[in-house]
Amino acid sequence: MSGSRDLARVSVAERDRVTVATICGEVDISNAAEIEEALVALPNLALGLVVDLSGVGYLDSTGVSLLHGLALRLRRRSQRLIIVSPIDSPPRRVLELTGLPIRTPVLEDVGSALAALEHP
Amino acid sequence: MARRLSAVEGIEREPRDRVQMTAAQEAGDPQPADPAAAAIDPAGDAGASPGILLVDDYRENLIALSALLEPLGGRLISADSGEQALRVLLRQEIAVILLDVRMAGLDGLQTARIIRSRPSTRHIPIIFLTAAARDLAEISLAYASGAVDYVIKPFEPDILRAKVSVFLELSRERAERVRQTEARAQAEAVTRTVRTLQVLSDTALTNLELDGLAAELVDRTCTLFGADAAGLLLRTEAATGLQLQASRGVALPLPADGFLDLAEGPLARLAAERRSALLRGGELPVAEPASPARLASLMVVPLLSGVELLGMVLVGSLAEQRFDAGDLELLALAADRMAIALDHSQRFAHGRELVQTLQRSLLPERLPHPPRLELAARYLPSGLAAQVGGDWYDALELDGERTAVMIGDVVGHGVRAATTMSELRNALRAFAIEGHSPSEALHQLDRLVQATLGTGMIATVLFLIVDAGAASVTLARAGHPPPAVRSLDGRVRFLETENTVPLGISDATRPSESSYPLAPGETLLLFTDGLVERRGESISVGLDRLHRALRHAPADVESLCDHVLAQTIGTQATDDDVALLAVQLLPETDGPLELVLPAQAGSVPLARHRLRRWFELNVPTLERELRADLEVAFSEACTNVVRHAYGPRDATFGASVTVASGVVTIEIRDTGRWRPPRGEHGGRGLLLMRQLCDRVDIDRRPDGTTVRMQRDVPASQAVSS
Numbered sequence: 148m149s150g151s152r153d154l155a156r157v158s159v160a161e162r163d164r165v166t167v168a169t170i171c172g173e174v175d176i177s178n179a180a181e182i183e184e185a186l187v188a189l190p191n192l193a194l195g196l197v198v199d200l201s202g203v204g205y206l207d208s209t210g211v212s213l214l215h216g217l218a219l220r221l222r223r224r225s226q227r228l229i230i231v232s233p234i235d236s237p238p239r240r241v242l243e244l245t246g247l248p249i250r251t252p253v254l255e256d257v258g259s260a261l262a263a264l265e266h267p
Numbered sequence: 268m269a270r271r272l273s274a275v276e277g278i279e280r281e282p283r284d285r286v287q288m289t290a291a292q293e294a295g296d297p298q299p300a301d302p303a304a305a306a307i308d309p310a311g312d313a314g315a316s317p318g319i320l321l322v323d324d325y326r327e328n329l330i331a332l333s334a335l336l337e338p339l340g341g342r343l344i345s346a347d348s349g350e351q352a353l354r355v356l357l358r359q360e361i362a363v364i365l366l367d368v369r370m371a372g373l374d375g376l377q378t379a380r381i382i383r384s385r386p387s388t389r390h391i392p393i394i395f396l397t398a399a400a401r402d403l404a405e406i407s408l409a410y411a412s413g414a415v416d417y418v419i420k421p422f423e424p425d426i427l428r429a430k431v432s433v434f435l436e437l438s439r440e441r442a443e444r445v446r447q448t449e450a451r452a453q454a455e456a457v458t459r460t461v462r463t464l465q466v467l468s469d470t471a472l473t474n475l476e477l478d479g480l481a482a483e484l485v486d487r488t489c490t491l492f493g494a495d496a497a498g499l500l501l502r503t504e505a506a507t508g509l510q511l512q513a514s515r516g517v518a519l520p521l522p523a524d525g526f527l528d529l530a531e532g533p534l535a536r537l538a539a540e541r542r543s544a545l546l547r548g549g550e551l552p553v554a555e556p557a558s559p560a561r562l563a564s565l566m567v568v569p570l571l572s573g574v575e576l577l578g579m580v581l582v583g584s585l586a587e588q589r590f591d592a593g594d595l596e597l598l599a600l601a602a603d604r605m606a607i608a609l610d611h612s613q614r615f616a617h618g619r620e621l622v623q624t625l626q627r628s629l630l631p632e633r634l635p636h637p638p639r640l641e642l643a644a645r646y647l648p649s650g651l652a653a654q655v656g657g658d659w660y661d662a663l664e665l666d667g668e669r670t671a672v673m674i675g676d677v678v679g680h681g682v683r684a685a686t687t688m689s690e691l692r693n694a695l696r697a698f699a700i701e702g703h704s705p706s707e708a709l710h711q712l713d714r715l716v717q718a719t720l721g722t723g724m725i726a727t728v729l730f731l732i733v734d735a736g737a738a739s740v741t742l743a744r745a746g747h748p749p750p751a752v753r754s755l756d757g758r759v760r761f762l763e764t765e766n767t768v769p770l771g772i773s774d775a776t777r778p779s780e781s782s783y784p785l786a787p788g789e790t791l792l793l794f795t796d797g798l799v800e801r802r803g804e805s806i807s808v809g810l811d812r813l814h815r816a817l818r819h820a821p822a823d824v825e826s827l828c829d830h831v832l833a834q835t836i837g838t839q840a841t842d843d844d845v846a847l848l849a850v851q852l853l854p855e856t857d858g859p860l861e862l863v864l865p866a867q868a869g870s871v872p873l874a875r876h877r878l879r880r881w882f883e884l885n886v887p888t889l890e891r892e893l894r895a896d897l898e899v900a901f902s903e904a905c906t907n908v909v910r911h912a913y914g915p916r917d918a919t920f921g922a923s924v925t926v927a928s929g930v931v932t933i934e935i936r937d938t939g940r941w942r943p944p945r946g947e948h949g950g951r952g953l954l955l956m957r958q959l960c961d962r963v964d965i966d967r968r969p970d971g972t973t974v975r976m977q978r979d980v981p982a983s984q985a986v987s988s
Binding site: 209212 | 875892895898903954
């Protein structure tokens with residue numbers, strides 16, 4: 148049906164030993180499961196995953212839970228998760244309020260995230 | 268070969284090379300029938316592979332297009348100018364042209380004019396590529412007829428591919444008809460086999476879907492040859508092997524899962540080499556798992572479409588001398604017939620997917636959001652044979668106040684109806700942009716149809732302009748059902764107009780135009796006849812059903828569309844496709860936001876969208892950060908209802924938002940009880956609500972829960988518009 152709104156898109160790029168997943172759009176209860184599905188398929192040999200939220204205009208607790216779950220899953224495999232979310236963007240505020248950055252690094256841009264993963 | 272610019276060569280060659288090649292072409296140009304040219308250009312014998320001509324003066328674009336279109340399997344020919352494109356067209360069979368509009372030298376529109384003026388190339392469909400929205404009106408007007416389409420750069424790969432495939436498909440269908448006729452003539456020359464072939468190409472088979480067809484062919488083959496076993500394998504999607512589609516009798520010598528890897532074993536080798544064979548005794552591969560009854564002879568015949576391997580047919584016997592060379596020859600002839608039937612059936616299945624993609628590409632990807640209107644649309648394909656229908660709709664913001672809304676129905680189904688509908692839609696868009704009134708726009712459209720689309724093309728259209736400022740709607744119809752209006756108190760009326768003759772019928776009448784007031788809160792419903800027509804039933808019964816459905820439909824346009832569809836079509840398969848488009852005029856100022864939505868995940872983004880629109884209209888002074896905070900708090904409360912409240916399956920929840928004396932108040936009400944929040948998540952949502960608002964009260968009662976959140980707003984920002 149043409150009435151359904153396409154809320155978000157996820158594109159995944161492999162860069163050397165790091166996977167960068169870019170989410171664009173809005174993340175909420177209506178699409179979190181699909182987005183999670185797109186994010187979990189990470190190659191075993193990868194150092195870690197960068198989730199770029201720069202293009203996300205809306206994210207709520209459902210999205211935060213998704214990221215928490217993802218961080219736990221990766222930690223069990225000794226892989227790292229870095230979130231990219233610019234200061235002053237709406238998702239960044241929600242991440243800060245829910246305390247996500249305490250356990251998972253949240254950086255300004257993809258460049259610094261890649262640098263942090265490759266040279267921990 | 269040196270002069271054929273295929274996609275791969277286009278990528279590898281340097282531009283300098285290209286220039287030399289062009290010069291060489293010119294030297295040999297004068298006679299298109301030049302034998303040297305024919306030898307170099309394999310187009311003559313490659314009739315089954317129609318050419319796709321790509322014309323763009325940027326080499327990068329040609330390479331990108333080639334990569335995009337490669338999977339379609341057509342022959343890709345690149346040209347870096349209009350001039351070169353015209354030369355290619357002199358000597359090559361081309362199925363479709365992709366033509367860049369802005370080029371140095373002859374531009375795309377000039378090139379197209381020349382192509383259209385030559386009898387030998389007039390019929391070739393053209394897809395214009397343009398980055399400039401201002402080219403569109405010109406294209407729509409100049410080429411409103413004939414197979415013409417356009418895509419806007421940067422293009423959606425799927426949509427471009429779908430459009431090109433449609434034109435390729437048309438050209439392949441033509442080639443296919445020729446091939447089928449030849450194959451039939453050859454087979455029928457062999458009189459001994461006539462009966463066998465008739466049994467296997469019985470017209471009754473042509474109506475079967477692939478699975479049924481394969482089973483029926485196997486049954487008939489087994490009976491005709493007096494065999495103890497028969498099986499039919501078809502090539503898999505990935506083309507790495509053949510999969511057993513249907514079998515009968517004793518176990519065939521195939522792996523247990525029926526999958527024959529094309530890289531392994533004697534049967535695979537025969538298939539790969541496209542050879543028929545009669546295997547006896549020890550030559551047969553062993554069946555897995557070993558079966559007590561073991562075949563002693565087996566005929567193996569490939570199923571071919573041209574040189575392409577479609578599959579393989581196996582016919583076996585427990586007796587070693589049951590078959591002879593004559594039987595093998597007969598089976599080979601029969602296989603030709605089977606291949607045609609199977610190929611047709613597969614193409615039909617493939618065509619169905621294709622047309623669905625095409626249909627999506629023809630309807631607007633998203634509807635506009637004019638300041639005072641809320642729009643929602645639905646399209647249901649026909650339940651029969653799932654072809655592309657001719658139903659379409661569109662909406663377009665003309666200026667801050669006025670929005671053009673249109674819906675139409677082209678009589679017929681399939682690629683042609685869909686192409687016509689896209690032409691009508693483009694032309695009507697162009698007329699709307701040019702500022703024609705509904706009556707004038709339809710009159711122009713009718714003239715265009717009469718002049719270019721030829722006889723027998725009938726279409727109905729309803730065109731209206733909603734003026735939010737004047738609170739009115741002006742409309743004209745060409746044979747299309749009138750729109751319905753549902754007022755705030757639930758009354759439903761139909762907006763009639765005079766002189767409504769479908770397009771393509773008569774050139775004398777001009778549809779009359781009528782204006783009606785449209786009050787804020789009222790909802791217009793435009794629809795195609797599939798919504799109200801049912802076989803063996805008077806149309807007035809259908810209109811009554813729509814009347815009732817609309818009267819009791821929810822206020823929200825998205826929910827309204829779903830409700831109307833559920834009450835009129837329900838779950839039954841429809842003979843016709845159905846399109847509907849709801850347009851609601853929003854109240855001009857304040858008043859609280861009031862929503863009632865189904866307690867489903869999909870309602871959350873919808874509710875948030877409505878909140879945004881309400882903020883824009885009612886408190887435009889509210890600063891961005893504050894709005895973002897309230898959006899999150901609001902969505903969290905809605906999410907909680909969807910996640911935790913339980914009630915009847917069709918439960919709804921209510922949301923209201925008000926601004927008064929420096930306070931924004933959000934209330935979310937449900938009719939169920941909350942389960943205690945489980946795990947971290949529930950806590951996180953509530954935590955956010957508390958952090959983002961100044962007060963959060965949760966009132967739990969046996970009959971439902973109300974969450975009330977308030978946020979204080981600086982007086983300067985709490986100004987209603």
